[in-house]
Amino acid sequence: MKNYCVGVDVGGTTVKMGLFDITGSLMDKWEIVTRKEDGASHVFPDIAASIRERTDRHGLTLADLTGVGMGIPGPVEEDGYVGKIVNIGLYDLNPAKELSALLDGVPVKAGNDANVAALGEAWLGGAQGYQNVVMFTLGTGVGGGIVMSGQLFSGSHGMGGELGHMTVNPAETEACNCGNHGCLEQYASATGVVRVARRQLMQNTGGSVLRDIGELTAKDVFDAAKSGDAVAMAAVEELGRYLGLAMSWVALTVDPEVFIIGGGVSRAGQILLDVVRTNFEKNIFISDKKADVALATLGNDAGICGAAKMVL
Amino acid sequence: MKNYCVGVDVGGTTVKMGLFDITGSLMDKWEIVTRKEDGASHVFPDIAASIRERTDRHGLTLADLTGVGMGIPGPVEEDGYVGKIVNIGLYDLNPAKELSALLDGVPVKAGNDANVAALGEAWLGGAQGYQNVVMFTLGTGVGGGIVMSGQLFSGSHGMGGELGHMTVNPAETEACNCGNHGCLEQYASATGVVRVARRQLMQNTGGSVLRDIGELTAKDVFDAAKSGDAVAMAAVEELGRYLGLAMSWVALTVDPEVFIIGGGVSRAGQILLDVVRTNFEKNIFISDKKADVALATLGNDAGICGAAKMVL
Structure with a gap:
């Protein structure tokens, strides 16, 4: 059997x-x-x-x-x-x-x-019961996954759901690992959040608890943002602005029932969810029926x- | 029967x-x-x-x-x-x-x-023989259509393929019909091309054949661009930059075999195809296998x- x-x-x-x-x-x-x-x-x-x-x-x-x-x-x-x-x-x-x-x-x-x-x-985690799901995995890089009608969706050249390499900021001067400039991954991955926070620290002369940390991690940035650190919050908001924008593009293309945010960065929890949802909804004007945004639950x-x- | x-x-x-x-x-x-x-x-x-x-x-x-x-x-x-x-x-x-x-x-x-x-x-026109097709219809507005595995794709809330309302320029000051700012439709529709050309005429003090035309149309703008008018070409390039960018996002999401450009604006032909294809390919670094870009053939x-x- x-x-x-x-x-x-x-x-x-x-x-x-x-x-x-x-x-x-x-x-x-x-x-x-x-x-x-x-x-x-x-x-x-x-x-x-x-x-x-x-x-x-x-x-x-x-x-x-x-x-x-x-x-x-x-x-x-x-x-x-x-x-x-x-x-x-x-x-x-x-x-x-x-x-x-x-x-x-x-x-x-x-x-x-x-x-x-x-x-x-979609089967056993944060999107259980949904048939149409888009997941952003915010880890070292940013991965994307699309489930349509309960089935994995990979596109015509295996490039479907490569959401981390959407150009979200054509004005970016630093290059992404892929060679392009301004990919979502440069802002929303664990390394991306740290990169943006470091840039904020250089541009911003104000005080920040992040200045005292040697090897900055994404967790440090989110912890500082949660405790009200303005520089850290600016990095979190930059992540939210670009991830919310990318989500709006995906919603206007495949229109899922729910977006799931997973990967190490998603352990930041509610603060991440709030900033992403706000920016996502701001960019969808044509319909009142918006996809839910939720955190992944299965971890590794x-x-x-x-x-x-x-x-x- | x-x-x-x-x-x-x-x-x-x-x-x-x-x-x-x-x-x-x-x-x-x-x-x-x-x-x-x-x-x-x-x-x-x-x-x-x-x-x-x-x-x-x-x-x-x-x-x-x-x-x-x-x-x-x-x-x-x-x-x-x-x-x-x-x-x-x-x-x-x-x-x-x-x-x-x-x-x-x-x-x-x-x-x-x-x-x-x-x-x-996909059945009888410019995408004949393809199973996975994304079409941009550049008319009074900008419509989007998605065909996956030969079937119409409409998403979870009927919002699948609403590609004209992707935010391509968050810095835009004028509002789209939908209420948002910086939608693709504001640059790539017939009215959008004219709007951008008018703005170019105001910002640009140089000579342009467009200055002598009373009721400017999209056709006027493309005709002038084809004959080498720099102001008109700037409007066409702005269309190409934003439509190519939006196409790259769609390609990284649903990864179609081919993009079809239709609607009245598509009658501009090769000049449109060239500027869009260049900007599309510029924003896809992660794969050599890129979708084709072609013009619609069925018209109305x-x-x-x-x-x-x-x-x-």
């Missing part, structure tokens, strides 16, 4: 995995190191061996799995093809086909990790949950 | 209609006046009477129709509900249900007119074609 499935979240440092039953109960979760040496040739064999070992430990065989879903940190095309996974060093591959071959033909599906996380939040488990949902 | 269908394009001045066979051949097209008097109560009865009369003229009955598709100048929700059709003066209705009741129960489907036009271009027939396709 195929009553189980595995969700895999492939990251640059670790691969997270979860064993689920088909009702969505997480029976076990674990992680392994992403071995990038030898041209990253061990990554998929390691995952396969780990799945075999763990299913065995639960008294199951591969024949008990409906399939394995996998989130990949790169654009995944409709047929599963991936041109590059930059932060692992893998190029020109079909991860789903590779893993399936290593698992005696168990069906494997792959999707972009940010899209997969959105599917996880969003990836394995969404990956599992892909094969159910 | 249900081998025929009717496409209806409801406008503020006229209702355009087309009788198609199910292979997509347009057998007949005609239009009637949109009677807005008496609370616009005649609009749907007039359409129904016209369809009955025209099918009869072709030796057909309502029983020969697979259905009637209808483009509506307003947001249409998933169940067909329409809150308002501002430029006709109709509120709180389900146009598809109303027309079906007037046609002895023939199946009727309704969609937003800009979305329906995109479906028409896009609406009736797309409407017909809805019921095939």
